[in-house]
Amino acid sequence: MSDPQFRHPTEPADTDSVSLGLAAYTAIRRDILTCRLVPGSMVTEGELMATYGFGKNSCRIALTRLAHERLVFARPRKGYQVAPITLKDVEEVFALRVQLEPMAARLAVNRVDTQQLHRLEAACRVEHIGPLPHRIDVFMDANKAFHLAIAEATGNERLLRTLSGLMDEMSRLVALGFNVQRVKPEIRHDHNSMIKAFEDRDERAAETIARRHIETFRTQTMEKVYASLSQAGTYLPLVVAGGVR
Secondary structure, three states: OOOOOOOOOOOOOOHHHHHHHHHHHHHHHHHHHOOOOOOOOEEOHHHHHHHHOOOHHHHHHHHHHHHHOOOEEEEOOOEEEEOOEEHHHHHHHHHHHHHHHHHHHHHHOOOOOHHHHHHHHHHOOOOOOOOHHHHHHHHHHHHHHHHHHHHHHOOOHHHHHHHHHHHHHHHHHHHHHHHHHOOOOOOHHHHHHHHHHHHOOOHHHHHHHHHHHHHHHHHHHHHHHHHHHHHHHHHOOEEEOOEEO
16 A cells, blocks of 8 residues: 555545545555555555545545445445456456557557657666556556557547546556566567557558557466466455356
């Protein structure tokens, strides 16, 4: 979990309360997406208040919003469960990405800023920039920005919003690989190949590389998920609809 960043002995009403609720939501959501709050684990309002330094009202605002996004589930008399990672979720996310991202790459040819992509790819190289939690944050932000820069270049706002949501869902899977194996997915080759295709204005190559990247990433991700399960056991459930595998 994150170290407490905001400490308010009292929580003013109205605007200040909404602002603190947003801050609580942002901090807790970040830790869910980076798996510092372990998938499937239980948390209580009191635990979140103690960890993040927010008051009860702010935590409730945050939990209400997180529940709406299905990142937590209320469990009567127990608290809240951090959303488990399910095989169905993984399959659905990859099924959409493998269709949408190659299309986005093709449409972005002649539009995307390749210098920006070079900077974002370089930002994904996080091996020597500090402790593991910081490396996870930096890599996830840079990798997401790389893919969304391509989507944004298409000019299709719905495509951009959809891929942004999918990247957020994917982030927990990426974080599992970091947390267990202490490595990031090896994406440098694909990113650079994609940039070259954009520089060459080669629509077919950009589309093909994007598809290969997602398919390879799916295999790597599932290997890391299962490695996480093997190491963490029942504390990191991978479930399907109706039960645990």
